[in-house]
Amino acid sequence: xxxxxxxxxxxxxxxxxxxxxxxxxxxxxxxxxxxxxxxxxxxxxxxxxxxxxxxxxxxxxxxxxxxxxxxxxxxxxxxxxxxxxxxxxxxxxxxxxxxxxxxxxxxxxxxxxxxxxxxxxxxxxxxxxxxxxxxxxxxxxxxxxxxxxxxxxxxxxxxxxxxxxxxxxxxxxxxxxxxxxxxxxxxxxxxxxxxxxxxxxx
Amino acid sequence: xxxxxxxxxxxxxxxxxxxxxxxxxxxxxxxxxxxxxxxxxxxxxxxxxxxxxxxxxxxxxxxxxxxxxxxxxxxxxxxxxxxxxxxxxxxxxxxxxxxxxxxxxxxxxxxxxxxxxxxxxxxxxxxxxxxxxxxxxxxxxxxxxxxxxxxxxxxxxxxxxxxxxxxxxxxxxxxxxxxxxxxxxxxxxxxxxxxxxxxxxx
Numbered sequence: 001x002x003x004x005x006x007x008x009x010x011x012x013x014x015x016x017x018x019x020x021x022x023x024x025x026x027x028x029x030x031x032x033x034x035x036x037x038x039x040x041x042x043x044x045x046x047x048x049x050x051x052x053x054x055x056x057x058x059x060x061x062x063x064x065x066x067x068x069x070x071x072x073x074x075x076x077x078x079x080x081x082x083x084x085x086x087x088x089x090x091x092x093x094x095x096x097x098x099x100x101x102x103x104x105x106x107x108x109x110x111x112x113x114x115x116x117x118x119x120x121x122x123x124x125x126x127x128x129x130x131x132x133x134x135x136x137x138x139x140x141x142x143x144x145x146x147x148x149x150x151x152x153x154x155x156x157x158x159x160x161x162x163x164x165x166x167x168x169x170x171x172x173x174x175x176x177x178x179x180x181x182x183x184x185x186x187x188x189x190x191x192x193x194x195x196x197x198x199x200x201x202x
Numbered sequence: 203x204x205x206x207x208x209x210x211x212x213x214x215x216x217x218x219x220x221x222x223x224x225x226x227x228x229x230x231x232x233x234x235x236x237x238x239x240x241x242x243x244x245x246x247x248x249x250x251x252x253x254x255x256x257x258x259x260x261x262x263x264x265x266x267x268x269x270x271x272x273x274x275x276x277x278x279x280x281x282x283x284x285x286x287x288x289x290x291x292x293x294x295x296x297x298x299x300x301x302x303x304x305x306x307x308x309x310x311x312x313x314x315x316x317x318x319x320x321x322x323x324x325x326x327x328x329x330x331x332x333x334x335x336x337x338x339x340x341x342x343x344x345x346x347x348x349x350x351x352x353x354x355x356x357x358x359x360x361x362x363x364x365x366x367x368x369x370x371x372x373x374x375x376x377x378x379x380x381x382x383x384x385x386x387x388x389x390x391x392x393x394x395x396x397x398x399x400x401x402x403x404x
Contacts, residue, residue: 032313034236101313108310110369111234111303117369153386156370160362160387163369167312167319168358184355185362189390 019045020052024066029101033063033113063109064119070102071124078131083139083191086132090162091179097171104166129155143195154189161185221247222254226268231303235265235315265311266321272304273326280333285341285393288334292364293381299373306368331357345397356391363387 023044027036038059042049056062080086093099109117136151145154165173165181183191190196225246229238240261244251258264282288295301311319338353347356367375367383385393392398 032236032310034234035314104309104313107306107365107369108234108313111306111310112237149390150386153390156366156383157359157363157387157390160364160366161359162362163309163365164358164362167309167365181358184352185359188351188355188359188392190392 016045016047016051017055020047020055020062021066021069024062025070025102028063028066028105029098032105033059033109033116036063038062060113060115063113063116067106067116067119071120078128080131080135083135083144083186084193086135087179087182087186090158090182091175094162094165094169094178094182095173095175100166100171103162107163107166132158139191144192146190146196149190157189158182158185218247218249218253219257222249222257222264223268223271226264227272227304230265230268230307231300234307235261235311235318238265240264262315262317265315265318269308269318269321273322280330282333282337285337285346285388286395288337289381289384289388292360292384293377296364296367296371296380296384297375297377302368302373305364309365309368334360341393346394348392348398351392359391360384360387 020041024036024041027040027044031040036059038049038052038056041062042052045052052062056065080089093103106117106120132155133151136145136149136154139145140147140149140151161182165178169177169181222243226238226243229242229246233242238261240251240254240258243264244254247254254264258267282291295305308319308322334357335353338347338351338356341347342349342351342353363384367380371379371383
């Protein structure tokens with residue numbers, strides 16, 4: 001079993017780490033957490049199962065590390081300058097077929113692999129969400145949202161719109177279409193780039 | 203194999219239908235579409251695999267019928283009188299742990315079992331969405347939403363908020379908390395039960 005993996009050319013330690021995480025990410029996206037096995041990861045990475053198990057005691061640990069690595073570990077510090085910047089960033093995610101599938105897989109993992117779903121939230125989501133709330137707070141204070149706007153509600157609303165887009169729009173969606181979708185949602189949520197007060201004064 | 207299923211007391215045809223669909227719904231909720239098998243459904247329903255296969259050629263057909271049956275086939279005609287009624291209905295769904303899990307399973311099925319996910323949308327969602335858009339349109343015309351409100355955007359926004367609630371709130375969420383969440387989202391989207399024009403006139 002796995003005799004090919006022991007052939008010359010088998011990746012060394014750091015290469016094996018990367019090959020394992022790459023293979024696990026591919027399988028998570030293609031098949032989901034439930035259908036991914038350590039055996040498949042080892043085969044695709046070109047290593048033995050023992051090589052995988054030396055690094056990760058079980059599938060859940062491996063998938064958590066995979067999600068963390070996919071988003072950078074530690075993830076880059078978000079630096080979102082304003083709502084337009086935030087919109088452009090989300091639109092580029094919603095227009096990336098591979099990220100779309102990964103995000104749906106992470107949603108699908110909530111039920112049986114909550115720690116894998118949380119790995120995304122913990123490694124990337126929390127920090128980025130904090131930056132997003134700050135952007136919404138500043139935009140509200142600049143008059144781009146109604147004065148009674150709650151940044152938490154706005155974040156839930158926009159995140160939810162993202163889940164809905166992932167659920168009903170094709171993965172071949174153009175970045176312009178994704179941005180138009182998100183912009184329509186934010187407009188309904190009271191976003192006026194030119195400012196509410198200014199619009200009333202004019 | 204399956205000798206117990208052939209024992210006296212085995213359900214007859216209509217009973218077998220119901221037992222199979224009940225068992226499949228339980229398994230879909232507990233394990234998801236990927237991990238559910240015809241064999242498990244047969245065992246839980248107390249019938250032979252042949253009994254299941256006589257009715258459904260494969261797992262996907264069985265799961266589609268299961269989702270359709272869960273929502274009534276044909277589903278009851280929705281009769282939503284206004285936004286408050288719609289809010290109360292959604293809040294009761296978001297406060298039902300079994301429906302929460304089913305909806306997450308249906309989202310999780312989008313990737314590998316799109317026809318199962320679509321069965322929900324087709325058998326229930328489309329018709330109900332039409333009624334929801336109509337409620338939003340009337341509410342807008344009554345001045346409960348801003349005049350430039352797009353019912354489609356509002357529906358995406360509220361549906362998305364539902365996905366977000368299912369993703370981040372505990373399944374023990376009280377109906378009052380679910381309603382508060384949805385109401386905050388609708389408020390951000392410009393919902394004013396007393397009317398926008400009236401508020402401006404006062």
